[in-house]
Amino acid sequence: MNLLEMKGVSKIYGNVHALQNIDLIVEQGEWLAIMGPSGSGKTTMMNIVGCMDKASRGSVILHGVNISQESAKNLTAIRRDKIGLIFQQFHLINYLTALENVMVAQYYHSIPDEAEALRSLERVGLKDRAKHLPSQLSGGEQQRVCIARALINYPMLILADEPTGNLDEANEKIVLDILKQLHKEGSTIIVVTHDPEVADEAQRTVVLEHGKIARIVRNNKEV
Amino acid sequence: MLVALLAVAIGATVLSGMVTVYYDIPRQMGQEFRSYGANLILVSSGDNPALSIEETERAKEYFPAGSVVGVAPYRYKTAKINEQPFMIAGTELSEAKKASPYWFVNGGWPESAGEALIGQEVADTIRLLPGGSFTLTGTSTDGGSFTRDFSVSGIIQTGGTEEAFIFMSLEDLDNLIGAGAFDVVECSISATEAELNNIAAQISENVPGVAPRLVKRVTQSEGAVLAKLQSLVYLVTAVVLLLTMICVATTMMAVVAERRREIGLKKALGAANKSIINEFLGEGVFLGGLGGLLGVALGFVFAQFVSVNVFHRSITLQPMLIPATLIMSFIITGLACLAPVRSATDVDPAIVLRGE
Numbered sequence: 395m396n397l398l399e400m401k402g403v404s405k406i407y408g409n410v411h412a413l414q415n416i417d418l419i420v421e422q423g424e425w426l427a428i429m430g431p432s433g434s435g436k437t438t439m440m441n442i443v444g445c446m447d448k449a450s451r452g453s454v455i456l457h458g459v460n461i462s463q464e465s466a467k468n469l470t471a472i473r474r475d476k477i478g479l480i481f482q483q484f485h486l487i488n489y490l491t492a493l494e495n496v497m498v499a500q501y502y503h504s505i506p507d508e509a510e511a512l513r514s515l516e517r518v519g520l521k522d523r524a525k526h527l528p529s530q531l532s533g534g535e536q537q538r539v540c541i542a543r544a545l546i547n548y549p550m551l552i553l554a555d556e557p558t559g560n561l562d563e564a565n566e567k568i569v570l571d572i573l574k575q576l577h578k579e580g581s582t583i584i585v586v587t588h589d590p591e592v593a594d595e596a597q598r599t600v601v602l603e604h605g606k607i608a609r610i611v612r613n614n615k616e617v
Numbered sequence: 618m619l620v621a622l623l624a625v626a627i628g629a630t631v632l633s634g635m636v637t638v639y640y641d642i643p644r645q646m647g648q649e650f651r652s653y654g655a656n657l658i659l660v661s662s663g664d665n666p667a668l669s670i671e672e673t674e675r676a677k678e679y680f681p682a683g684s685v686v687g688v689a690p691y692r693y694k695t696a697k698i699n700e701q702p703f704m705i706a707g708t709e710l711s712e713a714k715k716a717s718p719y720w721f722v723n724g725g726w727p728e729s730a731g732e733a734l735i736g737q738e739v740a741d742t743i744r745l746l747p748g749g750s751f752t753l754t755g756t757s758t759d760g761g762s763f764t765r766d767f768s769v770s771g772i773i774q775t776g777g778t779e780e781a782f783i784f785m786s787l788e789d790l791d792n793l794i795g796a797g798a799f800d801v802v803e804c805s806i807s808a809t810e811a812e813l814n815n816i817a818a819q820i821s822e823n824v825p826g827v828a829p830r831l832v833k834r835v836t837q838s839e840g841a842v843l844a845k846l847q848s849l850v851y852l853v854t855a856v857v858l859l860l861t862m863i864c865v866a867t868t869m870m871a872v873v874a875e876r877r878r879e880i881g882l883k884k885a886l887g888a889a890n891k892s893i894i895n896e897f898l899g900e901g902v903f904l905g906g907l908g909g910l911l912g913v914a915l916g917f918v919f920a921q922f923v924s925v926n927v928f929h930r931s932i933t934l935q936p937m938l939i940p941a942t943l944i945m946s947f948i949i950t951g952l953a954c955l956a957p958v959r960s961a962t963d964v965d966p967a968i969v970l971r972g973e
Contacts, residue, residue, distance in 0.1 A: 437971065446885065446967035467889065474887020485882045485970060502887040543886070 396455075397422040397551060397582050398443060403452035403462075405438050405605075412438040414605040416452070422550075425573075425583045427593035430602035436586045437555065439602070443584065444477055444553045445469040457550055474503050478544030482556035484536040486528040492539045493524040496546050503547040514542040518572055534565025541572055552576065554585045558592055570595055621868035622911075625904050625946055628861025629912020633942040634919035635854040641924060641932045642846050650842075654717050655689070655803035656835045657813055659820070662828035667692075667798030669826075676802075676827045679819045681812070686805040687715030692790055693800050696755035696783075698743055705753070705783045707790025710734075716805040720779065723747060724771025730789055732770040736780035740772045747771050753783075757794040765793060809843070810836040858945070862953045869901065869957035880961050881969030890962040897961055901954035902947060909946030913939050 398420040405413040413435045420426050428436050441447035442454055442462075446469075449462045461472060473479075486495045496511040515521050518538035528536055537557060544552055554573070558566040566589075574595060577583055585592060593599045599611040650656075659676055661668050673690060680688075689712040694705045710727055714720075724747030727733060735745060745751060750768045757763050767789075773779055791797070806813065813836055817829040873880070880893060917934050924932045 441967045444885075444967075446965075470884065470887060470889050473885070479885055481970060483970075485878065485885075487879055487882065498883065499886045502883065502889075502892060 395422045396420070397424075397457055398584075399453075399455040400443075401453050401455075403442065403449045403454060405435070405442065405447070406450045411605050413442070413449070416605075416607060418600065418607065420551075420582065420584065422582055423577075423580050424598065425577045425596045426585070427596035427599040428584065428586045428602060429588065429590075429593050429599055430608070434602040435605040436602055438605075440553055440555055440584070440586050443551075444479060445473040475547070476550045478547070478549035478552045480537070480540050480544045480552065480554035480557045482559040484528070484533075484540045484560075486536055486539055486543075488528050491525050491527055492520060492531065492535075492542075495528070495539055496543045499543045499546050511542075511546060514546045515539070517545065518542045519568075532565070534561050534568055537561060537565065537569055538572065541569070545576070550582060552581055552583045554583065556587055556589075557585060558587070558589060566592075621865045621872075621904050621950075622908055624861050624864035624868065625908025625950055626911040626915065628858055628864075628949060629909045629942050629946045630915040630919055631857040631912075632854055632945055633912050633916025633938055634923065635850050635857075635916075636938055636941070637916065637920035637932060637935060638923055639847055639850045639854075640935060641920070642843060642850070650835065650839045653835050654719055654832075655687075655805045656808075656832045656839070657804040657806055657817065658830045658832060659802040659804065660800075660828050660830065661798075661826060662821075663826040665798070665826065667800055668802060669798045672824060672827050673799060673802050675824045676820045676829070679816050679823070680804070680806055681808065681816070684807040686807055687712045687717075688802060688804045689713040689716040690787070690799040690802045692787065692797060694755065694790065694794050696753045696793075698739075698751050698753060701742065703739055703783055704781065705755075705785065705790060705793075707785055707787045710784070710786055713784070713803075716803050717775075717779075719775065721774045722771040723774065724769070727770045727784075727786060730786070730792075731765075731767055732785075733767045733789070734771050734773050734784040735769055736782050736784075737772055737774045738780040739783055740769070745769050745772075753793070755793070758797055759795055763793045810840040858949055862949050865901075865904070865950055865953035866956055869897070869954055870960060872900075873897070873957045873961045876961075877964055877969050880964045881966040884964065885966040885970055893961050893964075894958050897958045898951065898954055901950040901958075905946040905948075905950035906943065908950070909943040912946060913942050916942065 396419050400416050400418040403413055403416040404411065416439065428439060430436050438447065442449050443456070445461055452462065453460050454462045456472065457476060459472065461469060464472065487498065490498065492515060493508065493511050496514055497506040497508065500506045500511060512521060512524055515524050518541050520535060520538050520542065523531060523535060528539070531539065557573070558569050561569060570592065573583060585596060587593055597612065601608045601611070659668060659673065677688060689708050692707040695702050696705050697703070714726060722734065740746070743751060747769050750766055752764060752766050754762065754764045767785065773784065806816070808816065810831070813831050817831060820827055820829045883893065920932055924930055
């Protein structure tokens with residue numbers, strides 16, 4: 395079953411064509427990597443799929459809803475209910491503890507539930523660090539809090555923008571292991587990355603160049 | 618946020634303080650204006666050229682309780698000292714002292730029978746000093762003549778017609794010329810021009826034979842000064858509230874700018890604009906409430922300070938001022954938060970989370 399379907403998607407800023415006529419289907423439970431040099435349109439694509447931007451042309455159907463035609467208010471609701479975001483810079487609120495940072499996502503989704511937030515932190519191995527502030531956590535731990543926050547509302551799609559970009563090798567492995575586990579449990583994951591090792595973990599890699607799909611690699615074989 | 622809280626507290630302090638002073642000014646200044654003498658005169662309106670004690674007492678019933686500063690009845694009679702004619706005024710000296718506090722007396726007020734105050738003009742004419750004595754001669758109301766010695770307890774200086782008079786107690790005058798009615802009653806009442814007009818109208822209507830008259834030069838200048846003072850207080854308060862609003866708006870704008878990334882993150886996590894608006898307006902309302910409460914307390918202290926130092930009198934707290942200050946603080950902070958809240962809802966999560 396298709397979770398995401400992009401048909402003829404273009405994004406134009408003035409004279410700049412950030413994305414040009416993209417056709418892409420992501421199946422439910424698939425792990426997709428998006429690679430490409432800077433300026434190739436990876437972030438634009440992530441923003442469109444993540445309901446933070448709208449396509450200039452074409453249609454983007456997420457779980458049966460054409461999000462390219464939805465209002466900003468509806469896009470916010472879709473993002474809240476269906477998408478879990480993982481950022482390269484973690485974006486934790488520095489005056490809230492790890493637990494509270496996870497509960498922020500719950501607050502805007504439904505009702506904050508401390509026990510559930512603790513379970514989410516436990517899932518990424520940070521239950522014992524729940525009361526720590528971001529400044530008291532390592533980069534890897536902060537990224538795991540970010541993952542716990544992304545998972546708390548049981549999203550259909552996990553969008554990760556360079557999730558290991560700011561991590562050392564040991565922490566990169568921990569984060570990748572968590573993503574693998576999530577994939578094994580059936581989560582649909584789209585990862586934007588520069589790192590071939592991260593892309594290798596995906597079932598399919600889309601390589602963007604100048605806003606177009608240059609090639610698609612499936613299970614390390616170009617298709 | 619502390620700056621915004623301080624701004625609201627200062628604004629509310631000035632608001633609460635100035636409004637307290639604003640409403641207290643008429644009372645405070647009313648008392649001050651009483652030092653300029655009588656503001657209501659009672660004279661006879663009937664065939665009888667004088668006012669009886671009964672008429673005077675009935676008219677006094679229409680004076681508001683607690684606002685009467687002094688009511689001095691006067692009887693006038695011409696008498697002679699060394700064959701020179703002078704005007705004698707018999708009055709209740711203690712009331713005259715209260716109704717005409719601007720009189721400067723060189724010496725003292727009469728304390729016993731046979732003592733009199735003389736005007737400076739009289740003193741100059743007959744060359745008398747406090748402690749000196751003079752012999753008063755004249756004709757009483759029944760046609761007989763009188764001769765009596767008086768001692769000068771003090772000399773009055775007013776710069777007005779009073780300096781040509783000899784003042785003594787009503788009892789002394791009655792003893793000289795026989796009991797009689799009052800020629801005029803000078804009243805000093807702590808009230809506005811409108812209130813005085815109302816009192817005068819009631820007396821005219823209900824007490825036949827008594828004609829009340831406002832001393833226009835006192836009542837009108839009093840009203841004009843009060844109106845100008847109140848306008849000034851109103852203007853200062855409005856300017857301070859405007860400055861408070863600008864200060865709170867600026868601070869909240871800075872807060873929004875500082876928290877753009879956090880706002881962007883919250884929106885990325887699914888926060889609707891309504892949630893962001895509620896969050897910032899909630900902070901504004903909290904600021905308004907806390908600042909308003911501080912302002913009520915500090916405002917009373919401020920008003921008390923102003924009142925004691927400027928008017929030399931203390932003030933009482935107006936209970937209605939507490940909710941009024943709080944509501945005004947909420948309105949000011951609410952208005953000040955509008956632009957920052959708008960700016961917060963305009964944050965684009967895709968841009969701020971990218972670090973642009």
